[in-house]
Amino acid sequence: MKNILITGASGFIGSFLVEEGLKQGFQVYAGIRKSSSRGYLKDDRIQFLEFDFSTREKILVTLEDCRKNNIRFQYIIHNAGLTKAQKKEDFYNVNCRNTVHFIEALIQAEMVPEKFVFVSSLAAYGPGNPFTGEPVRLADEPKPIELYGKSKLDAERYITALRDFPWLIIRPTGVYGPKEKDYFVFFQTINRGMEPYIGFKKQILTFIYVRDLVRVIYLALASSHVNKAWFASDGKEYPSELFAQITKKALGKKTVKFTVPLFLVKTIATIGEHVAGLWGSTPTLNTDKYNVLKSTNWRCEVEPLEKDLGFKAEYDLEKGVAETLEWYKREKWL
Ligand SMILES: NC(=O)c1ccc[n+]([C@@H]2O[C@H](COP(=O)([O-])OP(=O)(O)OC[C@H]3O[C@@H](n4cnc5c(N)ncnc54)[C@H](OP(=O)(O)O)[C@@H]3O)[C@@H](O)[C@H]2O)c1
Secondary structure (H helix, E strand, C coil), rough: CCCCEEEEECCCCHHHHHHHHHCCCEEEEEECCCCCCCCCCCCCCCCCECCCCCCCHHHHHHHHHHHHCCCCEEEEEEECCCCCCCHHHHHHHHHHHHHHHHHHHHHHHHCCCEEEEEEEEEECCCCCCCCCCEECCCCCCCCCHHHHHHHHHHHHHHCCCCCCEEEEEEEEEECCCCCHHHHHHHHHHHHEEEEEECCCCCEECEEEHHHHHHHHHHHHCCCCCCCCEEECCCCEEEEEHHHHHHHHHHHCCCCCCEECCCCHHHHHHHHHHHHCCCCCCCCCHHHHHCCCCCCCCCCEEEEEHHHHCCCCCCCCHHHHHHHHHHHHHCCCCC
């Protein structure tokens, strides 16, 4: 039986990665923090490993314990990451610095796996050109537009410069599905009869359903590829009104449409950031978030992923949203 370590196992994507690992017959090690919830990790075949990624030495303590117990990982999925942060520096610390510590510790402990997948993000490359509408391509120069994306890119730059390290990088676009908390706010808003838009320009969004993303990651592990990166989306593109239409249809709701002009969003973001900054924190709507919200082209190329891994999404937005909303309703989130 092969061993797989999944970091960030307690979160939305991590818990699906754990479920799939068990289904595929791996011995799954869920990498979590002392403070992490185990609410989505109930299967008693799961082995837990507590990691503190803040220093290489602390990671080495956990790895040494593994060695003493003859545990070696054939595969590692480094999925732990921060998508929202209280303090700006947290993005760099968690997404880049912790990744560096983790890899340095694996190398020092001579526990480099056969494959190491880093879960990055389309945000590391930023949006596509708004004028040509061309998708972001693997050959493009990365142009992240916010600190989250920059921190993922910094981690990627460290990883891709490594010699003799079997990395793979997956850059998902927006991931949605059961347990997810950010798109959930949009579903909740539609459910309450409101249909908000930001800015008057048409936005093209891309998505991947969590179960499809998990398939991508396991296909990458099982493939003969190393030292390669791919963008991951369901291969379709969705104008923002279509996202709303699909959601309304699935919820059977009528809504009132309204548009918040960009200048107003920017003003709120700038003032909010200034005020919260006095207390050393960052509000949810900040200038970084504004940069993301105003971007109109989130297309990314998926042909290399389809060609290299034989991936074809099983879920389009309609099917994925229906399954997601069913879960939210069953769990009484909606
Ligand atoms: N959701 C998306 O749309 C999307 C898109 C592209 C890429 N990604 C990437 O996918 C990965 C998983 O994201 P998600 O959406 O599943 O987010 P999530 O639900 O917030 O899960 C994040 C996971 O990372 C762990 N984590 C956060 N800070 C940590 C730290 N300092 N040390 C150790 N573990 C830490 C969390 O542990 P706790 O439970 O203890 O907090 C949690 O298990 C992230 O790397 C994210 O950047 C997500």
